[in-house]
Amino acid sequence: MTLSTLVLTPFLGSLIAACLPANARNREAWLAGAIALFGLVTAMQLYAPGQVVYERIAWIPALGLEFTLRMDGLAWIFAMLVLGIGFLVVLYSRYYLSPEDPVPRFFAFLLAFMGAMLGVVLSGNLIQLVVFWELTSLTSFLLIAYWHHRADARRGARMAFTVTATGGLCLLAGVLILGHIVGSYDLDAVLAARERIQSHDLYLPALILIALGALTKSAQFPFHFWLPHAMAAPTPVSSYLHSATLVKAGVFLLMRLWPALAGTEAWTWIIAGAGTCTLLLGAFAAIFQRDMKGLLAYSTISHLGLITTLLGIGTPLAMVAAIFHTLNHATFKASLFMAVGIIDHETGTRDMRVLRGLYRQMPYTATLAIVASGAMAGVPLLNGFLSKEMFFAETLLVGGDSNWWMSYAAMAVGVFGVVYSLRFITVFFGQPAAPLPREPHEPPRWMRFPVELLVLACLVVGVAPGISIGPILHQGVVAVLGADTPHYNLAIWHGFNLPLLMSFLALTLGAWLFQLLLRRFHLDQREQTPLLHRLSGAQAYENAMLALGRAAALLLSHLGTERLQPQLLAMTAALLLVPLLLAGLPTGWQLPPPHPVDPYFAMLWLAGGGCALAAAWQAKYHRLAALALAGGTGIVTAITFLWLSAPDLALTQLMVETVTTILILLGLRWLPPRLPPQARPPAPPWNVRLRRSRDMLIALACGLGMALLSYAVLVRPLPEGIAGFFLEKALPEGGGTNAVNVLLVDFRGFDTLGEITVLAVVALTVYALLRRFRPAPESVAIPAQQTSLLDAATRQTPAEQANSGYLRVAGIYMRLLLPFMGITAVYFFLRGHNLPGGGFVAGLIFSVALIVQYMLAGTHWVEARMHLRPHRWLGYGLMLACATGLGAWAFGYPFLTSHTAHLDLPLLGELHLPSAFFFDLGVFVTVVGCTLLILVALGHQSIRSHRVPERLETTREAH
Amino acid sequence: MEAVIAIAIGVLFGSGVWLILRPRTFQIITGLMLMSYAVNLFIFMMGRVWIDKAPLTLKPGIPSLGEYADPLSQALVLTAIVIGFATTALYLVIMIGARGLTGTDHVDGKEPEA
Known part of the structure; x- marks a missing residue:
């Protein structure tokens, strides 16, 4: 038995009590009573008269932080008080609470409070004491508001919590000052430093802050008003917290720090x-x-x-x-x-x-x-x-x-x-x-x-x-x-x-x-x-709260906005101004730049930049055009990656460009068109013109700033970084010659694990959002192209067109594309460790292969023949990546340590099998799952029958 | 080369900033796409300009920076591209959801008063 068991058992009991069924009054009371009795016995057994019992558990040794429990006579008396009265209160509550009350909640909170209170009295470190102190405020709040259907209980709980928790924050500040004076938060060190504390200039502030903490907790004038309002709590709570223990925490603190202060x-x-x-x-x-x-x-x-x-x-x-x-x-x-x-x-x-x-x-x-x-x-x-x-x-x-x-x-x-x-x-x-x-x-x-x-x-x-x-x-x-x-x-x-x-x-x-x-x-x-x-202190409190609320609302209405545009404007302006003010304009221009201009490259970017500008111009009324233009910029970006020695990036960019375009095309179906005005619009008013000029100026300044910054960096030599290390170690320690892929699946494997997790979270969020998706009323109707399943010219359904109609040739070779693209994906995946490729690219290629099938023959046709379950892909992928990482633990290495096995297989010969292979496989499977989940969920919206809003129904009937 | 790249990044970024200051949701998504190209290129270019020096250490001997391009900035950008796709998807779904819910494609969910 140690002190930590004494403190932790009530918390454990609290968890167990919370899980018990609502009608198990006896079981919960037995549990709580047994824990209190166990605590009493333990405290009796551990205490040695006249001595101080310690228990230290290292927490962050590098920072000198440890979890210290310390029981001297005073702590022992208070612990016995908390446990003894606690036991009696548990017994009493068993009969006091009616069967209609949610009893598990009561005992769970009561036990948590008991643990927190024991933590306060047994802490050997001041910061730790404050943490437990705030925990007692929190559990007290929950207990006062136990009958939360009553307004007075809620009010009393809020008041008690606001007053005591504010006091707790003051206490924290005071303790920090005290720790600063003494140089340690250890209770023994503080108690021994009386002279030093009392002669220090900061003694008075520390004393006032600590006193604020103690006086609020012990309901002392002028903070006494919360205690009568806390009487809305069930009587066992009043008996335990508001007479015997919680309110005594304040005087306990004063006694505890008495030798020092x-x-x-x-x-x-x-x-x-x-x-x-x-x-x-x-x-x-x-x-x-x-x-x-x-x-x-x-x-x-x-x-x-x-x-x-x-x-x-x-x-x-x-x-x-x-x-x-x-x-x-x-x-x-x-x-x-x-x-x-x-x-x-x-x-x-x-x-x-x-x-x-x-x-x-x-x-x-x-x-x-x-x-x-x-x-x-x-x-x-x-x-x-x-x-x-x-x-x-x-x-x-x-x-x-x-x-x-x-x-x-x-x-x-x-x-x-x-x-x-x-x-x-x-x-x-x-x-x-x-x-x-x-x-x-x-x-x-x-x-x-x-x-x-x-x-x-x-x-x-x-x-x-x-x-x-x-x-x-x-x-x-x-x-x-x-x-x-x-x-x-x-x-x-x-x-x-x-x-x-x-x-x-x-x-x-x-x-x-x-x-x-x-x-x-x-x-x-x-x-x-x-x-x-x-x-009336309570009235003063309510007035103060009201005034605070009003002041906050006032500040919010003057300084805040719910509108997005001013927020983005402020952000971009800050993006521009803060670096400019902090660092000034970039200096050290070098002309001409180290690499001569390749005219083809310049022409490439003439197209790419032109696409971007055109997209910016067209995005309001011509969404499809803007999407195509942005895609053009994406392709130019991909070519740039290839040009500048990044084949992996080029591949990934190309595939992402493909799936993004499909994604937005699917989404545009649900965004009703914004039609340009038919008549020539009147000249926009001056404030609109002013706003546009302002935005244009900011955009120009941001673009210029970014260009200058990029140029300033590009003409400087690359400083000695960690890149050389990765190149050097890629083959001998990572077992692959493609340094980028080795970085992703080996050196920075943990980051990649985080990134695929983000990917999975986003995909699931998209899926969840679409489950409750209500499209705009204008988009609910089936589009003109789909009103009849039969193509007007050929009298065939889309599936027939692909199977026997005029799309037959295209249909056959696009279906053949699936195995070919599958093999391509496997090829890029397998060679990824040594040559451009890898899990991300292969996953995207495979997803595109599947999406092509959807595009060709429609959702029904594909899903009748292939049982793809993107959720499972996603889950299995994450599991595989995690399991690979955990596998290292089995051999006593840190998480995600990689290992390359050399297998001598019959028929295949010698095979290098790095553990990163399995990790990359996890990445591959996750990427396929995420991409499919997002695109298929979006595609499914078209075959879901959407409820037409009443508004539209009535207008239709009227026509 | 450096000047062309710098100008390209500037043009993409400027177009993106212009678009995200516009009031319509589709303008924002296009702006974010353009900005992400610019930012990805910018981070990638932190490894400087290397032509025909892909970071594939196939040659014998101890490889060093200079023979090969910087693999670090490439690895950082690679995952950024994939995550960019995911966030675009998230934005798209919110965009069409908000259009259905509010009846307008204004970013604030309501048309500005006159």
Whole structure:
């Protein structure tokens, strides 16, 4: 068992849970429970008191990056908290969730959250910690939005995610600064560099950013508003995430980095300041909630504020109190949330204005909840009392003898705490005023069990802290404070002193204030928080989001466009200007150029360039002409390749030219013609002329720039590159004399594999797009040439024409062409390694051979006789290429290592069989599959019966 | 030779740029084809002008650059040509699909207002 198993098992469980059937509530709960228990056992087993357990897994050793897990006392306590409460929550959820809820999703998210949380507490590297931190935000988002059909759940989830994830980004920035100061992201290195960090100029920015991360996560003022809205989550989630674990991540981080960051004035002001505000605000608002979960949420905010204040105070004893209170709060608050869940589950409401007298129907649950709220109020003999008293003691110390403000605040919080705890338990007493949605009764035995266990823990810790929680707490304290660990005594009785007096004063004053509020202010029916209801963080958040959205829309409408032409204009202008501004005009002209002009070559390009210009001129109204002209340019390009020593390119260009022309011809069938206006058009308006002149200028400038650049490069000598290497090694190491082909299938085999994959992806995309293809209404009708299957002159169908009619001669020799072209393809394929040819060219030749058959006799005739399945060709080709690459692994070489076998075969003699042969075969098969798939899919559109749009039908009927 | 090639690349590229700034979808596809010829030639020419020196190392002895043309730029362009075909096909299908869906062959899917 290692730490990584501890962190990874929940993620694994999450995957398994997601795959289980929707009605397997028991199986999923067993799985999740087993994982939590397994984690608990593992964590117990791995931990050695007083020591730090490490696990390092090398990730990118070259960059010094490793995945580090580190468990000291503090991490151990938090891990136990996450796993222990996690286990109880799983048990509770089993009964809480109804059979209609999508249970697999719930447990999958819950387990993923558990893993992420363990990742946060066990990370030994700060960046890694931030990654897990954001994962907890994400899983929390998913869990809050679990009932995503409810608007409040979606809103709450979005708000929680926006606030905590933004905080996470701040944290990342802060951690990066911290890493920059220390020179390492390793937690140990950071913790050891206290002096260096605190004397650095960047200390304050780092502190502020990290504090932003921690304060948003722990719902501290002014970011506290997301927590009450997160209560839209199912209650087990609130109990687990929003009281015991997730919100504790913020205070955990502050504790974790306490040795490195704490002890300065800035720390105290920021952390204790935010903490004190939160403490008072949360406690005050909690009194006036009417939703039981809302009350608990504000109370949680207040208690988190208390912990944050303790951390801000920064004395070692305050740290002890902070860790102690974290544990105490987790136990009593989780149990209270679960009790609320039970009440909600059994009565159908959580509204404290209607809930009354529940004690009679559910005495056990009521007793448990009353004890737990006693702990929340700080009643003696319960765990909340102990840590709250430590808090009072610390606040007394801070102000010394002169400044009592901190103590007043602490006192106020104590009083408010008692008031809202009393308010909470009113639901159990009195007479019900109105009938409840459901008749309440006790929950199932095992749904109550987690609450019982947690309340028992509150009692045991409250009565005998020294022997129950003492040793565990000590581990955490030592891990943070090390040699500075103060002497402290966890006991109920410290004699008569000021903190004790404060505790009792708080209890008495609280009870009095509660009575007062009830009598004078109708607390039991109040709708909103007095004074503070205007100070709505949620409203501010919504306003900020709205303003952001508006600003973005404004920017988009001014700076963006949905139109293509301005975008292309900007791109071409950038293409022209950016190199010009960065590098200036090309220099170093050499005249005359190294090679004298061949007049034939010049004439060739006179034709090629003329074709291009004419195509540009004709593309608007004369598409066929433009296509033919562009094809002319393509042929000239192919001849140029041949002229300039690139026979492979010439072959490929020629074949691609062929298939492209067929492709576009097939496509033009579905592009209704654009007819030039009959009458002589009036002179275009000035803005059109201006636009055309502008485009012409840009086109001229781009052409000129490209020509100048090409010339400037061409007259320079070729610098020493890697080309020589390929030429040298082609034969001895690649086993072929055609360096281009050896490069493609051997040296750059991986690139080629990627390229044929792209080819396959594009072909499949084309196929998929055509499956849903709705042609333009004007193109749906059968073209005039095809209205009758019979040729008007010969009274024959096209198939008859090819078989026995006037196309017979052409038909016979074009059918004969198939075997000949097949052999040509095989020939070009086989010689490819040594002479011009190869998989790409051969594949294209073979595709053209097949397409010719389609063109001659039509789709039906060909497909009745040949069962070509281009999808399979494509798949087999890719598989063959990959398998060839993987074959190298079998011999312990890297992917795509080539090998040439020398076989001595009877009859054939000695045969060189390079593994690249099989790779090239894969390329060949893929190219054939892709080309056929694209062209045949396009061709099939003509024999598909397209639904004529209604619009056109009605006009037809009208005629 | 160099001047002719440079001018040819410039003419093809300029025609292509002019076309891709036009509003009709077929003009764009033609423009892209012309631009791809230009760019393929440009990348190919990065290996400089070699006449009658195909990179086929059939002669005995250790081959070196100078005896043969640069095979690297050729290999790069070869796959670019084939992929160019695939992307042209993709563009074509989108073009005819958009024509059917929007009822216009304007690149924005709607005719410009007056």
